[in-house]
Amino acid sequence: MTLSARNRLAGTVQSLDKQGLMAEVVVETDGGQEITAVITSNSAERLGLAEGEEVNAVIKATEVMIDGE
Amino acid sequence: MTLSARNRLAGTVQSLDKQGLMAEVVVETDGGQEITAVITSNSAERLGLAEGEEVNAVIKATEVMIDGE
Amino acid sequence: MTLSARNRLAGTVQSLDKQGLMAEVVVETDGGQEITAVITSNSAERLGLAEGEEVNAVIKATEVMIDGE
Amino acid sequence: MTLSARNRLAGTVQSLDKQGLMAEVVVETDGGQEITAVITSNSAERLGLAEGEEVNAVIKATEVMIDGE
Amino acid sequence: MTLSARNRLAGTVQSLDKQGLMAEVVVETDGGQEITAVITSNSAERLGLAEGEEVNAVIKATEVMIDGE
Amino acid sequence: MTLSARNRLAGTVQSLDKQGLMAEVVVETDGGQEITAVITSNSAERLGLAEGEEVNAVIKATEVMIDGE
Numbered sequence: 001m002t003l004s005a006r007n008r009l010a011g012t013v014q015s016l017d018k019q020g021l022m023a024e025v026v027v028e029t030d031g032g033q034e035i036t037a038v039i040t041s042n043s044a045e046r047l048g049l050a051e052g053e054e055v056n057a058v059i060k061a062t063e064v065m066i067d068g069e
Numbered sequence: 070m071t072l073s074a075r076n077r078l079a080g081t082v083q084s085l086d087k088q089g090l091m092a093e094v095v096v097e098t099d100g101g102q103e104i105t106a107v108i109t110s111n112s113a114e115r116l117g118l119a120e121g122e123e124v125n126a127v128i129k130a131t132e133v134m135i136d137g138e
Numbered sequence: 139m140t141l142s143a144r145n146r147l148a149g150t151v152q153s154l155d156k157q158g159l160m161a162e163v164v165v166e167t168d169g170g171q172e173i174t175a176v177i178t179s180n181s182a183e184r185l186g187l188a189e190g191e192e193v194n195a196v197i198k199a200t201e202v203m204i205d206g207e
Numbered sequence: 208m209t210l211s212a213r214n215r216l217a218g219t220v221q222s223l224d225k226q227g228l229m230a231e232v233v234v235e236t237d238g239g240q241e242i243t244a245v246i247t248s249n250s251a252e253r254l255g256l257a258e259g260e261e262v263n264a265v266i267k268a269t270e271v272m273i274d275g276e
Numbered sequence: 277m278t279l280s281a282r283n284r285l286a287g288t289v290q291s292l293d294k295q296g297l298m299a300e301v302v303v304e305t306d307g308g309q310e311i312t313a314v315i316t317s318n319s320a321e322r323l324g325l326a327e328g329e330e331v332n333a334v335i336k337a338t339e340v341m342i343d344g345e
Numbered sequence: 346m347t348l349s350a351r352n353r354l355a356g357t358v359q360s361l362d363k364q365g366l367m368a369e370v371v372v373e374t375d376g377g378q379e380i381t382a383v384i385t386s387n388s389a390e391r392l393g394l395a396e397g398e399e400v401n402a403v404i405k406a407t408e409v410m411i412d413g414e
Contacts, residue, residue: 002345003348003403004388006105008136019158020295021314024178025135031100036075037133038159038178040300040314040406043349047137056136058348061385062200062338063132064106066094067077067125068116069140071276072141072196073181088365089226090245093385107366107385109199109231109245112142127141130178131269131407138347144243146274157296162316163273169238174213175271176297176316185275194274200338201270202244204232205215205263206254207278209414210279210334211319227364228383247337247369247383250280265279268316269407282381284412301411307376312351313409323413332412339408340382342370343353343401344392 007059009035013051018044025049027057076128078104082120087113094118096126145197147173151189156182163187165195214266216242220258225251232256234264283335285311289327294320301325303333352404354380358396363389370394372402 001008011029023044025037035057049055070077080098092113094106104126118124139146149167161182163175173195187193208215218236230251232244242264256262277284287305299320301313311333325331346353356374368389370382380402394400 002343002392004342004344004382004384004392005134006385006388009102009104017159021293021298021300022159024130024159024180027135029100029102031098031102033078033098033100033102035078035128035133036130036178037135037349038130038407039135039349040312040351042300043135043351047135047347047349049135049137053137056138058134058136059104059128059132060339060341061093061105061107062383063128063198064104065074065127065198066096066106066108066112066116066118066142067127067140068118068122068142069125071185071274073175073177073185073273075178075181086366090224090229090231091366093366093387105385106142107200108142109144109243111231112144116140116142129270129272131176132405134405135349136347143272147240147242155297160297162268162297162318165273167238167240169236169240171216171236171238171240173216173266173271174268174316175273176268177273181273185273187273187275191275194276196272196274197242197266197270199231199243199245201266201336202242203212203265203336204234204244204246204250204254204256204280205265205278206256206260207263209323209412211313211315211323211411211413213316213319228362228367228369244280245338246280247282247381249369250282254278254280267408267410269314281410285378285380300406303411305376305378307374307378309354309374309376309378311354311404311409312406313411314406315411319411323411325411325413329413332414334410334412335380335404335408337369337381337383339404340380341350341403342372342382342384342388342392342394343403344394344398345401
């Protein structure tokens, strides 16, 4: 891992929905939790994303909030 | 869940490091994966965050990237 | 308020425009200022957003810029 | 306004707290609501920010969430 | 420059693709590098963006990651 | 490039300033433009960042704004 973004959650693409410029990617993490990413359709194509593929969801630490409830 | 942000990962605060204005919060998710959040120290105090507490890490879908490697 | 995100502006949904994956929500704050949010259409549906509804616009402090002009 | 970021809330700097690299700026908007920004101390100095100064809080629409509660 | 966002890369709009709510803007920077922005179509129209126009790509420092590879 | 984030600007670390939890990294891009990133000090250490090192500044397209001025 050479990227400064701290968070990498390994998982599998559960669904991919491209509509116009944007694509919604749902990843089931290896821990059994679900993460949804909204990326550009161009990026989804460049990466060749498809259901069942193993990927990492990557998130910069400053983008994560905490809910104490 | 009444917030539009799609991603909520339940877990437990593993460590909390407040230094100046910012605080780094490491959450071990219930799925056994680790998430780091950088929030303001003021927010950490307002929420009364402490090690061992159950929280949710919350992330807007547009902030999540996918790494296909 | 149990979420670390510092900014919550109470207001009323003035318009909601869902197109494909994304939805644009314009909120008139109680202070008479306008805030536009872009969220996923899925979240807009999950929250049951509609014109006239009372909501809060929520923003993490690290996402706010200052213009001194 | 020549910037693509949709949201501009006019207001007055209520407090400015610089600690190390980061600065926390609290703005009271003209509508009487409070917004907190975390920016770099370098930017706070470049802009010459000070209490009582009139500024705009600027936020990209994709960074705004909606809480339906 | 009166905005706290630190990064401004001068360049020229190379392409503009509006689809539904969102628009993808590719800017060729004066340094010969390419930057892609996703903004709202409303903002693209408000700014009157068009190919060949001189613009700045603006990015808050907390949104930039470093890849050491 | 296996990451969905569209923007990668190759360059050289010009300065690195770690203070507390956060680090400010100034990169001079190969195109001669300057980019500042704010990352965690932990990430700066993990990557072994130092002046003169060749890196990429990486930015998600949804984080880029356009200034038409």
